[in-house]
Amino acid sequence: MSNKRGVTRTRGLSLHVLPFSEIQHLSITDRIKKILKLILGNKVVILQGRLRVEEEIRLVEDTMAMIDHVKQFKGIELAVIEPNLKEANILDKMKHGLANKLSGGANALTIIGPATIVKEIKKDPKKLEIYLG
C-alpha cells in the first residue's frame, strides 16, 4: 500500500522460523506439505538449513500444482543464503561439510514466502534483498 509520499507500507508480516529438526525426520512429501501449509497461511518461512536439490524442485512442482487448485495462490519466492566457503581453509570446509550432512545445511538459511507477499528476492553473492508487496 503506498501513501501520498510514496512510502510503501505492508499490513503486517508473519514470519515463521522453522528449525531443521522439525522437518528432519519427515519424508520429502511431508516436508514440502508442511512448508506449503505455512505458505498458504500467508507466512514467510525461514528454514534453518536448506532443502536438498530434489526437494527444491519438488517444491516447485507442488507449488505449480497448487496454483491451479488454490484460488488467489500465485506461487512462491525462494532464496537460500549460504556462507561463502571459497576462501575458507580446508579444516573449515570439512567442518562445514560434516555439519551440513548432519543438519541439512545448518549454516544455510532458506527463505520461502508466498508470491502475493514477497514480490521479489534479489540475491547477489554478498547481499539479499527482500521486496514485499
Next chain:
Amino acid sequence: MIRILKDLSKRILNSLFGRKEDIKLGFYGPPNAGKTSLANVICKDWTGEDIGKVSDVPHETRHVQVKEKVEIDYKGKKLTFKIADTPGIATKVDYEDFLKYKMNKGTAKKRAKEATQGIIESIKWLDDMDAIIVVLDASQNPYSQVNITVVGNIVARKKPVLIVGNKIDLRKANLKKIEAAFPDYEVVGISARKKKNMDDFYEALFRLAKKI
C-alpha cells in the same frame, strides 16, 4: 539406484559399440531467456525448420516441443540430436502479469494454467535427457534460486550441462556475472536473435556431447 544403473549400462554400451541413439538434448532455464530462440537457430540451421514460436510475453512455450533428427555437421564432426525445448521454469505464475500484454482476463487465466502445467512437464522431462543446455538471460541477475535449483538438479541427475548466456547483444548483458555464479560449469555467451557467437556455441555443444 535403478536410474544410475540404467545410465551406467547405457554409457558402457555406447562406449563399446558407438552411439546408436540420437542425443536427447534439453533446453532448460527461466521464462524469456531465449530457449526457443536458440533452439530455433539450431533447428533452422540444420533442418530448415523452426521448433516453436517466440514472443516477448513470458511463458510462450507451455508444452515441451521436440524436433527429431537434427543432424549437426560442424567442422567435419557429425552428431544427431533429438532437441527438446521446454517451458521456462519459475516459482510463481500470476495471470495478472499477462494482462499487461493486452490479453483479456480469460486468455490470461488460460495461459497461466497452461504455464503451471508446462513447468511440471519440463521437470518431468529432465530424467529423459542425455545432456542439458541451461539458457540464461545475460542481462538479468543469474543468482535467482530457480537457476541454482535447475542446475543443481541436472548435476544431481549426473547429466552434462552447458550454460548459455543469451542476449549478449544487450547493453546490460554481463556474462562475467553468470560465470561467477556458476564457476564449475562451462559458460558460453551468445545472441540467438543476432546469431552472434554461434561458432563458440557449436564448439561447446560438441564438447558437451563427449561427456555423455
